[in-house]
Amino acid sequence: KKYTEDHEWIEMSSDGKTATIGISKYAANALGDVVYIELPEVDTEVSAGDAIGAVESVKSASDILSPVAGKIIETNGALEEKPGNINKDPEGDAWIAKVEVQGEPEGKMMNQEEYLKFTEEADES
């Protein structure tokens, strides 16, 4: 599992053909109680850095960006009914979308350790 500077995570499948995308625990926390999640449409083609939906909490809608180019093959429909799940298990059950990967992830990718350090530095001050 890798993390982006915008607090998304991406996990590649073992055959490297698909990936699962979600937001980190840190992000879910920073947003507050999520009241609505806009999911992408299946079959949409996205480029790295494109928005694939949004997470809304107390009147702020924050875009979720895909770290990788690909085609949306599955979205987590349960989130449409229970958006609050993303506050409970953002890095597990409350994944957002699965993509058929069409290239390398772009932008800075961090492993769990690096990401932890990154968020600690962001909070310091």
Place this chain on the structure above:
Amino acid sequence: MRLQRLHFPTTIPYTLASTLQESLVTRFLASKASPHYLVPPPPTIITASFTPTYTLGRRDQNTLTPCTLSHLSKNGTAAVHTTLRGGQTTFHGPGQLVAYPILDLRAHKLRPRDYICLLEASVIATCKRFGITAFRTQNTGVWVSEDEKIAALGVHMRRNITSHGIGLNVSTDLSWFDRIVACGLEGKRTVSFESLGVKGKSVEEVGRVFVEEMAERLEGVEAVVERDAGVYMKLNEVLAEEKEDDK
């Protein structure tokens, strides 16, 4: 750093503020993607008042049926726009201060939830300076009683760059709010400075006070620089060829 206020001196269509804010957001994002080539814009707050307009948040995008659209637009006297901000349906019109802070939350060390708090706090402080006691309730926005709302709030964020913001009623014609369930809250009413007895204040001066209050709360901001956004009146024409149905 200095906080830049871009103030539109006359009532403008929503689309003009929307284009200006998008340009700033795009510039911020481009600078994030290429920090060695592009310097980000200064933190900016656009202040303005709009011609009668209903805006819908992201969640309401699919509820805009032809029937709803025709009801809202009231025979073409009000514009109707869907946006990418959070929150639901609200009204903007002459006499309402609309303020759109375009900021990089990371530059000010703010998490999204903190930013919403900061916006509310600035509105509350602004009301106080005009003799109005306002506060937060469990519903987002700024209230003068459990059921009376004086300012609505709805924000969009992309890579921590903010857009959209607040609508604070100074001398708004409140009857426009009767036509919607503002922000999806049944049984609540909208009030304004004027309906509360604070008369004769202009959107311009309330806007100036709001920007001062924001400047005080934003880390890293030392001063405000005021700029006339009147130079941007033709921005929509400059950036995109005018289509027949835009008239």
